[in-house]
Amino acid sequence: MRISTKGRYALRVMIDLASFGNGNFIALKDISQRQNIPIKYLEQIVSTLNKAGYLNSMRGSNGGYRLAMSPEEYNVGTVLRTVEGTLTPVECVAYENGVTCPRSDSCNSINFWKGLDEVVNKYIDSYTLKDLIQQ
Amino acid sequence: MRISTKGRYALRVMIDLASFGNGNFIALKDISQRQNIPIKYLEQIVSTLNKAGYLNSMRGSNGGYRLAMSPEEYNVGTVLRTVEGTLTPVECVAYENGVTCPRSDSCNSINFWKGLDEVVNKYIDSYTLKDLIQQ
DNA sequence: ACAATTACTACCATTTTAGTAGGAAATGAG
DNA sequence: CTCATTTCCTACTAAAATGGTAGTAATTGT
Numbered sequence A, B: 001m002r003i004s005t006k007g008r009y010a011l012r013v014m015i016d017l018a019s020f021g022n023g024n025f026i027a028l029k030d031i032s033q034r035q036n037i038p039i040k041y042l043e044q045i046v047s048t049l050n051k052a053g054y055l056n057s058m059r060g061s062n063g064g065y066r067l068a069m070s071p072e073e074y075n076v077g078t079v080l081r082t083v084e085g086t087l088t089p090v091e092c093v094a095y096e097n098g099v100t101c102p103r104s105d106s107c108n109s110i111n112f113w114k115g116l117d118e119v120v121n122k123y124i125d126s127y128t129l130k131d132l133i134q135q
Numbered sequence C: 001a002c003a004a005t006t007a008c009t010a011c012c013a014t015t016t017t018a019g020t021a022g023g024a025a026a027t028g029a030g
Numbered sequence D: 001c002t003c004a005t006t007t008c009c010t011a012c013t014a015a016a017a018t019g020g021t022a023g024t025a026a027t028t029g030t
Helices: A005-020 A028-035 A039-051 A076-084 A110-124 A129-133 B005-020 B028-035 B039-051 B076-084 B110-124 B129-133
Strands: A055-058 A064-067 B055-058 B064-067
Touching (some): A005 A028, A005 A129, A028 A039, A039 A055, A039 A076, A076 A110, A076 A129, B005 B028, B005 B039, B005 B076, B028 B039, B028 B064
Antiparallel strands (some): A055 A064
């Protein structure tokens, strides 16, 4: 039931960009130093966030990343789901379009798990990046 | 953010005992067959539940396990936490008696994570074993 | 005595996590 | 135009966690 470093680091990157960015491009080198996260690992995480459209990037000297939107427009849940892949507590909750678990007919717990998935997502979706910065 | 097989299997064992037990001792062999879970793996999980006092056991022929209480007295959250170890989304939330994360002074997210921990535990604690059986 | 069952402990293959590593492509500065 | 700096892309890897297997001792009813 743990959030991996990818999820935690992703939030820290977003918080860092929101706090120190001010609309300018920030190099990963700087974020890496401030947040004490290996730059090569950061690259991978930021790449995912970038492809998802949450960041703007620029190469070359003076390059870096910046937020694509303002902090209150980022939903923490969206960011976490993007880098973590999925947050469903059990696999069957993630099943789609008609696929069902082989045990589904005798399963007593599916509604319990779906409910857990719901409260988790509802909670993390109730936070924006701005909320985190203001802590 | 996944619940491991230990947690899922533990719930299925408890549900099985509640459904087929009727106060009698049920051998793991039977539960293993009904639930299609390897008996040797079940032994480990059930051992944890037994040591926690949730089950009564008897050795020898006609031996097995039975619930130590009635289904409505079991809290699903308690069972899950017992077999899964901890359910905290990030390590620092589990810290106790004064131990703090080295980043705690610059951390914006601790309250967010604590809140997540709370909604998860509150939800799973709102279910009893009886609730699951009645699904 | 013996078959059936729990109790205990060690081991192990696979998957996931948390990185490392190397180089290509782009970009601004000089 | 060249060079330092930075993102972009892909492959690799050590360590930990997961999901079991395996063997054997102890207990109990028949």
